[in-house]
Amino acid sequence: MSTVLLHIENGVAYITLNRPEKYNSFNRDMALTLQAHLDACEKDDNVRCIYITGNGKGFCAGQDLSEFPSPAEIDFEKVVREHYNPVISRFRNIEKPIVAAVNGVAAGAGANLALACDVVVANKSASFVQAFSKIGLVPDSGGTFFLPRLVGLQRASALMMLADKVTAEEAVNMGMIYRAYDDEMFEQESKRIAATLAQMPTIGLGLTKRALNQSYNNNLNQQLELEKELQVKAGRTEDFKEGVNGFLEKRKPEFKGK
Template identity: 65%
Template sequence: MPASSSILFAVENGVAMITLNRPDKLNSFNREMALALQAALDDCADKAVRAVYITGAGKGFCAGQDLAEVVDPQGPGMERILSEHYNPLITRIRNLPKPVIAAVNGVAAGAGANIALACDIVVASEKASFVQAFSKIGLIPDSGGTYFLPRLIGFQKASALMMLGDKISAAEAERMGMIYQVIPEEAFQSHSVQIAQTLAQMPTAGLAYTKMALNAAAANTLELQLQLEDTLQQKAAHTHDFKEGVQAFIDKRAPVFKGE
């Protein structure tokens, strides 16, 4: 990926560790950071990467868009911010054939919240919070928010949170099904990274097919979804990891998966 201090990237034990790194701005997005994150996600196509872990530096996960860039007459403008920054990010997260974990360490607001919700698994520190901040400045939720949030928590809750802009604690987000799990602050980093490392050791080709099925489920009829499950299951059944999993079960030993 191109050099940028706004995104930190490393691969550890099969996990691509991505850190949003503008802590003085609560990791709010500008063009440089958005394009650097896109490049980092592209680098996750590498075979050595089996899972992706996204978190924020400092006290926040991501405060959304840096509004100074929005009002800058020399800035990219709202149209390019959506079409060139956020929409490609959401598309990359959903199309990446590997599990993507959002480890929300602090406030996740606006686009920051919705980028997290686009990930496959969202865990949060007990000190984290989520807010659909768009209505406070006369905008609509973007970055897939109007797509993902109603599917996670239902139309009424999503509508209210988007229109009122309520700040939701991590515990409340877990209770309403917005996120997978709240983790105590002192254990947050170690436990959230362990989840990513666990996923990286699993049969990730099968996880990729699961992700494909989930992506399609929102638009498919039951009949079409059953057909897709059939197609993807046949592909999964021809992977190395399926054969290894079955043989390990027969041999009463731990399987060694390759993601193939």
């Protein structure tokens, strides 16, 4: 069976990391298959939201170190360049909303992959661990970029150096993730978020994502100029016209993602 499953339904692409016996830790096949699925979702106009979760008890435990014969034979340059960096780039550059539904432990690169998504939710039994320091490594997969911006430099430093386990509810309270749900409601609620996003104005959401990405580098004046440019593009969409008509006609608009 594939290491990454893809199922598309009602505008949502459901991507499931599928190595449950390894807590969905990454090997090369899994990384390349995920990239291929993301590329397909980007090109498919029927996909208006991407939902990523893990099969079994874990979301993703990071890199599967048992893939290599010994620590000395790990080609970190190749692994990071070919496996993880391309996934993070796709997460941020695909102009469709991506929901990470963290169903269990998210450790190392698995935690940082989740944090690179647009909306991150978890069940209350899930946890996040910056596990790199436990084996003498540096956080990768965008962790040193996203985590300080989410929780602040001081807290990010402590979490990365001490490798503390953060519960889902703690992650919500510190601004690391959006929401945590009771385990029995998690799948229903997380999929409800994806379904909602899939029925919203897709181009407008994608332009919002572009603006957020560029806000990391722009000063205020540059960001104001970018907002103006993107607002002009959004105002030319069919979904904007439908949204206005729905408001004026006192009905729920039916967005088409166009």
